[in-house]
Amino acid sequence: MKNLFKIAMLSTVALLSVGGVQAKEDVVWWDFLSGGDGVRMKALIEQFNTEHADTIEIQPTTLEWGTPFYTKVQTSAAIGEGPDVMTYHLSRVPLGVQSGALAEISTTDLAGVGLGPDTFAPANWEAGQSDGKQYAVPFDIHSIILYYNKDKLAEAGLLGADGLPTGLDGADNFTAALEKLKGGSEYALSLQTSGDGTPWRVFYSLFGQQDGVFLGDDGTFFPDESIPKAVKAVETMAGWVSGGYAPALTEYEGSVALFTSGAAAFHINGVWEVPTMTDLAAKGELGFEWGAIAIPTFFDHPATWADSHGFAIPNNVGKEMTPEKKAAVLEVISWMNKNSLAWASAGHIPAYTPTRESEAFKTMQPNATYSILADTAVFDPKSTLAGVASPVYDAVANYISPAMNGELEPQAAIEEMKADLQDQAD
Known part of the structure; x- marks a missing residue:
């Protein structure tokens, strides 16, 4: 009996090691989205969780928009109690970086899930940067x-x-x-x-x-x-x-x-x-x-x-993100962008170029009429004094x-x- 139990345990370990059985990753998510935006984001989260039922589950919390949200992010990250991923206005990136609240997102990691400067309008992509480093990934252009x-x-x-x-x-x-x-x-x-x-x-x-x-x-x-x-x-x-x-x-x-x-x-x-x-x-x-x-x-x-709603990863002090958690977070960010047509129904322009250039978006009115804004957008000055609130x-x-x-x-x-x-x- 002992031998049978030992064999079963070894088989489980072997399956885990080759990816045959994966532990489900819970991704703690914070956003500030209410009204129509909130309804649409909740629907996207539900769809994501359904499609990833065996591997990843987003656990969402909606907080108050504006200064209260960004203050909570900063104080929570400083003690390692921030979320795994969060919505973030790109106009707030300079202040988020200066305060130490944001973690850098490497271009190598993003490339692994099909995201990078070639999948976003140049000004939109750069709005998520500070000193040439990426700290946020665009989700829309509003x-x-x-x-x-x-x-x-x-x-x-x-x-x-x-x-x-x-x-x-x-x-x-x-x-x-x-x-x-x-x-x-x-x-x-x-x-x-x-x-x-x-x-x-x-x-x-x-x-x-x-x-x-x-x-x-x-x-x-x-x-x-x-x-x-x-x-x-x-x-x-x-x-x-x-x-x-x-x-x-x-x-x-x-x-x-x-x-x-x-x-x-x-x-x-x-x-x-x-x-x-x-x-x-x-x-x-x-x-x-x-x-x-x-x-x-x-x-x-x-x-x-x-400006853009984007996704950012807080710099949770003393709480290093595991490779498995990082992979799950990157999948969340990538999936949201690749399924952003539903988000566009809130009036936004998809940041992800393949979605913005899709036939489905080109027939979405009045969004398609003003989608030229993706190429003529002027984002807020890169200053810790600028941005929302x-x-x-x-x-x-x-x-x-x-x-x-x-x-x-x-x-x-x-x-x-x-x-x-x-x-x-x-």
Whole structure:
């Protein structure tokens, strides 16, 4: 009997050693995704777990978005209690690296699961780097876009035969279009004009279209030659409000409601509101036909603010990841990218090039219409002061938003913003 037991044990060990039987790896996952994003991610996790039922199981936890999430990541990683993998805004990579919260992900490891610089748009891939090292893998590209009411644009003669807006490129042409729409709507344009989010994204887009430099190589915010470009961007935004085209002091939710109620012909917001429009239209609650396109080219060339949800591995101090765990985490990151078409239904553009270039995505509307943003994206400055819920966002609320609403001159707004950020950096 003893011999039979010994033979059985040796056989089990042999099977384990050649991979005949694998121990199941549990992957602890943290994200900050709520609303439609949260619903879609939960579905992807369930699908992954079903397909990997015998080998890997994602154990997900959703935490509060923004500063609370990133603070918890930093404090947890410092004592070795962070997750195995997490969602992460690429704009936060510089701060995550400086604080020691992120582990480097080697290009060799990523290549082993079919990921690398050749499978992502160049700017998107580089946004996950710090000093040339990879710390995060892109999952999507989310940017601001221009939503439009097709009925109102058709009445104003601004809709082409293909159902897309016409004559919007150029700051003067865009203003002329707003003037045509002004009479048929409470507002020609709705956007958040109070706070930090949309004002930053619009400003950085208009600034990028002029090749403005936000942070110089020497650490100077708004180098002298870029100040006039920044002022021009703010003047353009302020003109929308002072001209009566867009409402003053409007919070995010109010700006969305102005468009969905039919009170505004245009709406500038992130791609993440596409599900809102889609769901309302499906319920018959929108009351008009809508569409969405990339932000017009107001100045020298196309450029639009963008960020990415990505995947990162925390630098769990004193808790080295086993080769088996690392393999499981890499499989999670790879699988999510290769199955990101479902994620695109939240309005996002897939970061993974084969998915973005697939026929299935090319027929997904309105995403495919604005997918050019993958090639024209300008990601946040690589600074520990920049990124989601950062001092840069605070500075926008303190200076650019007041300038939009006529409470501060654009020139003064940029000069004060420059001084504020420079003081924090020095």
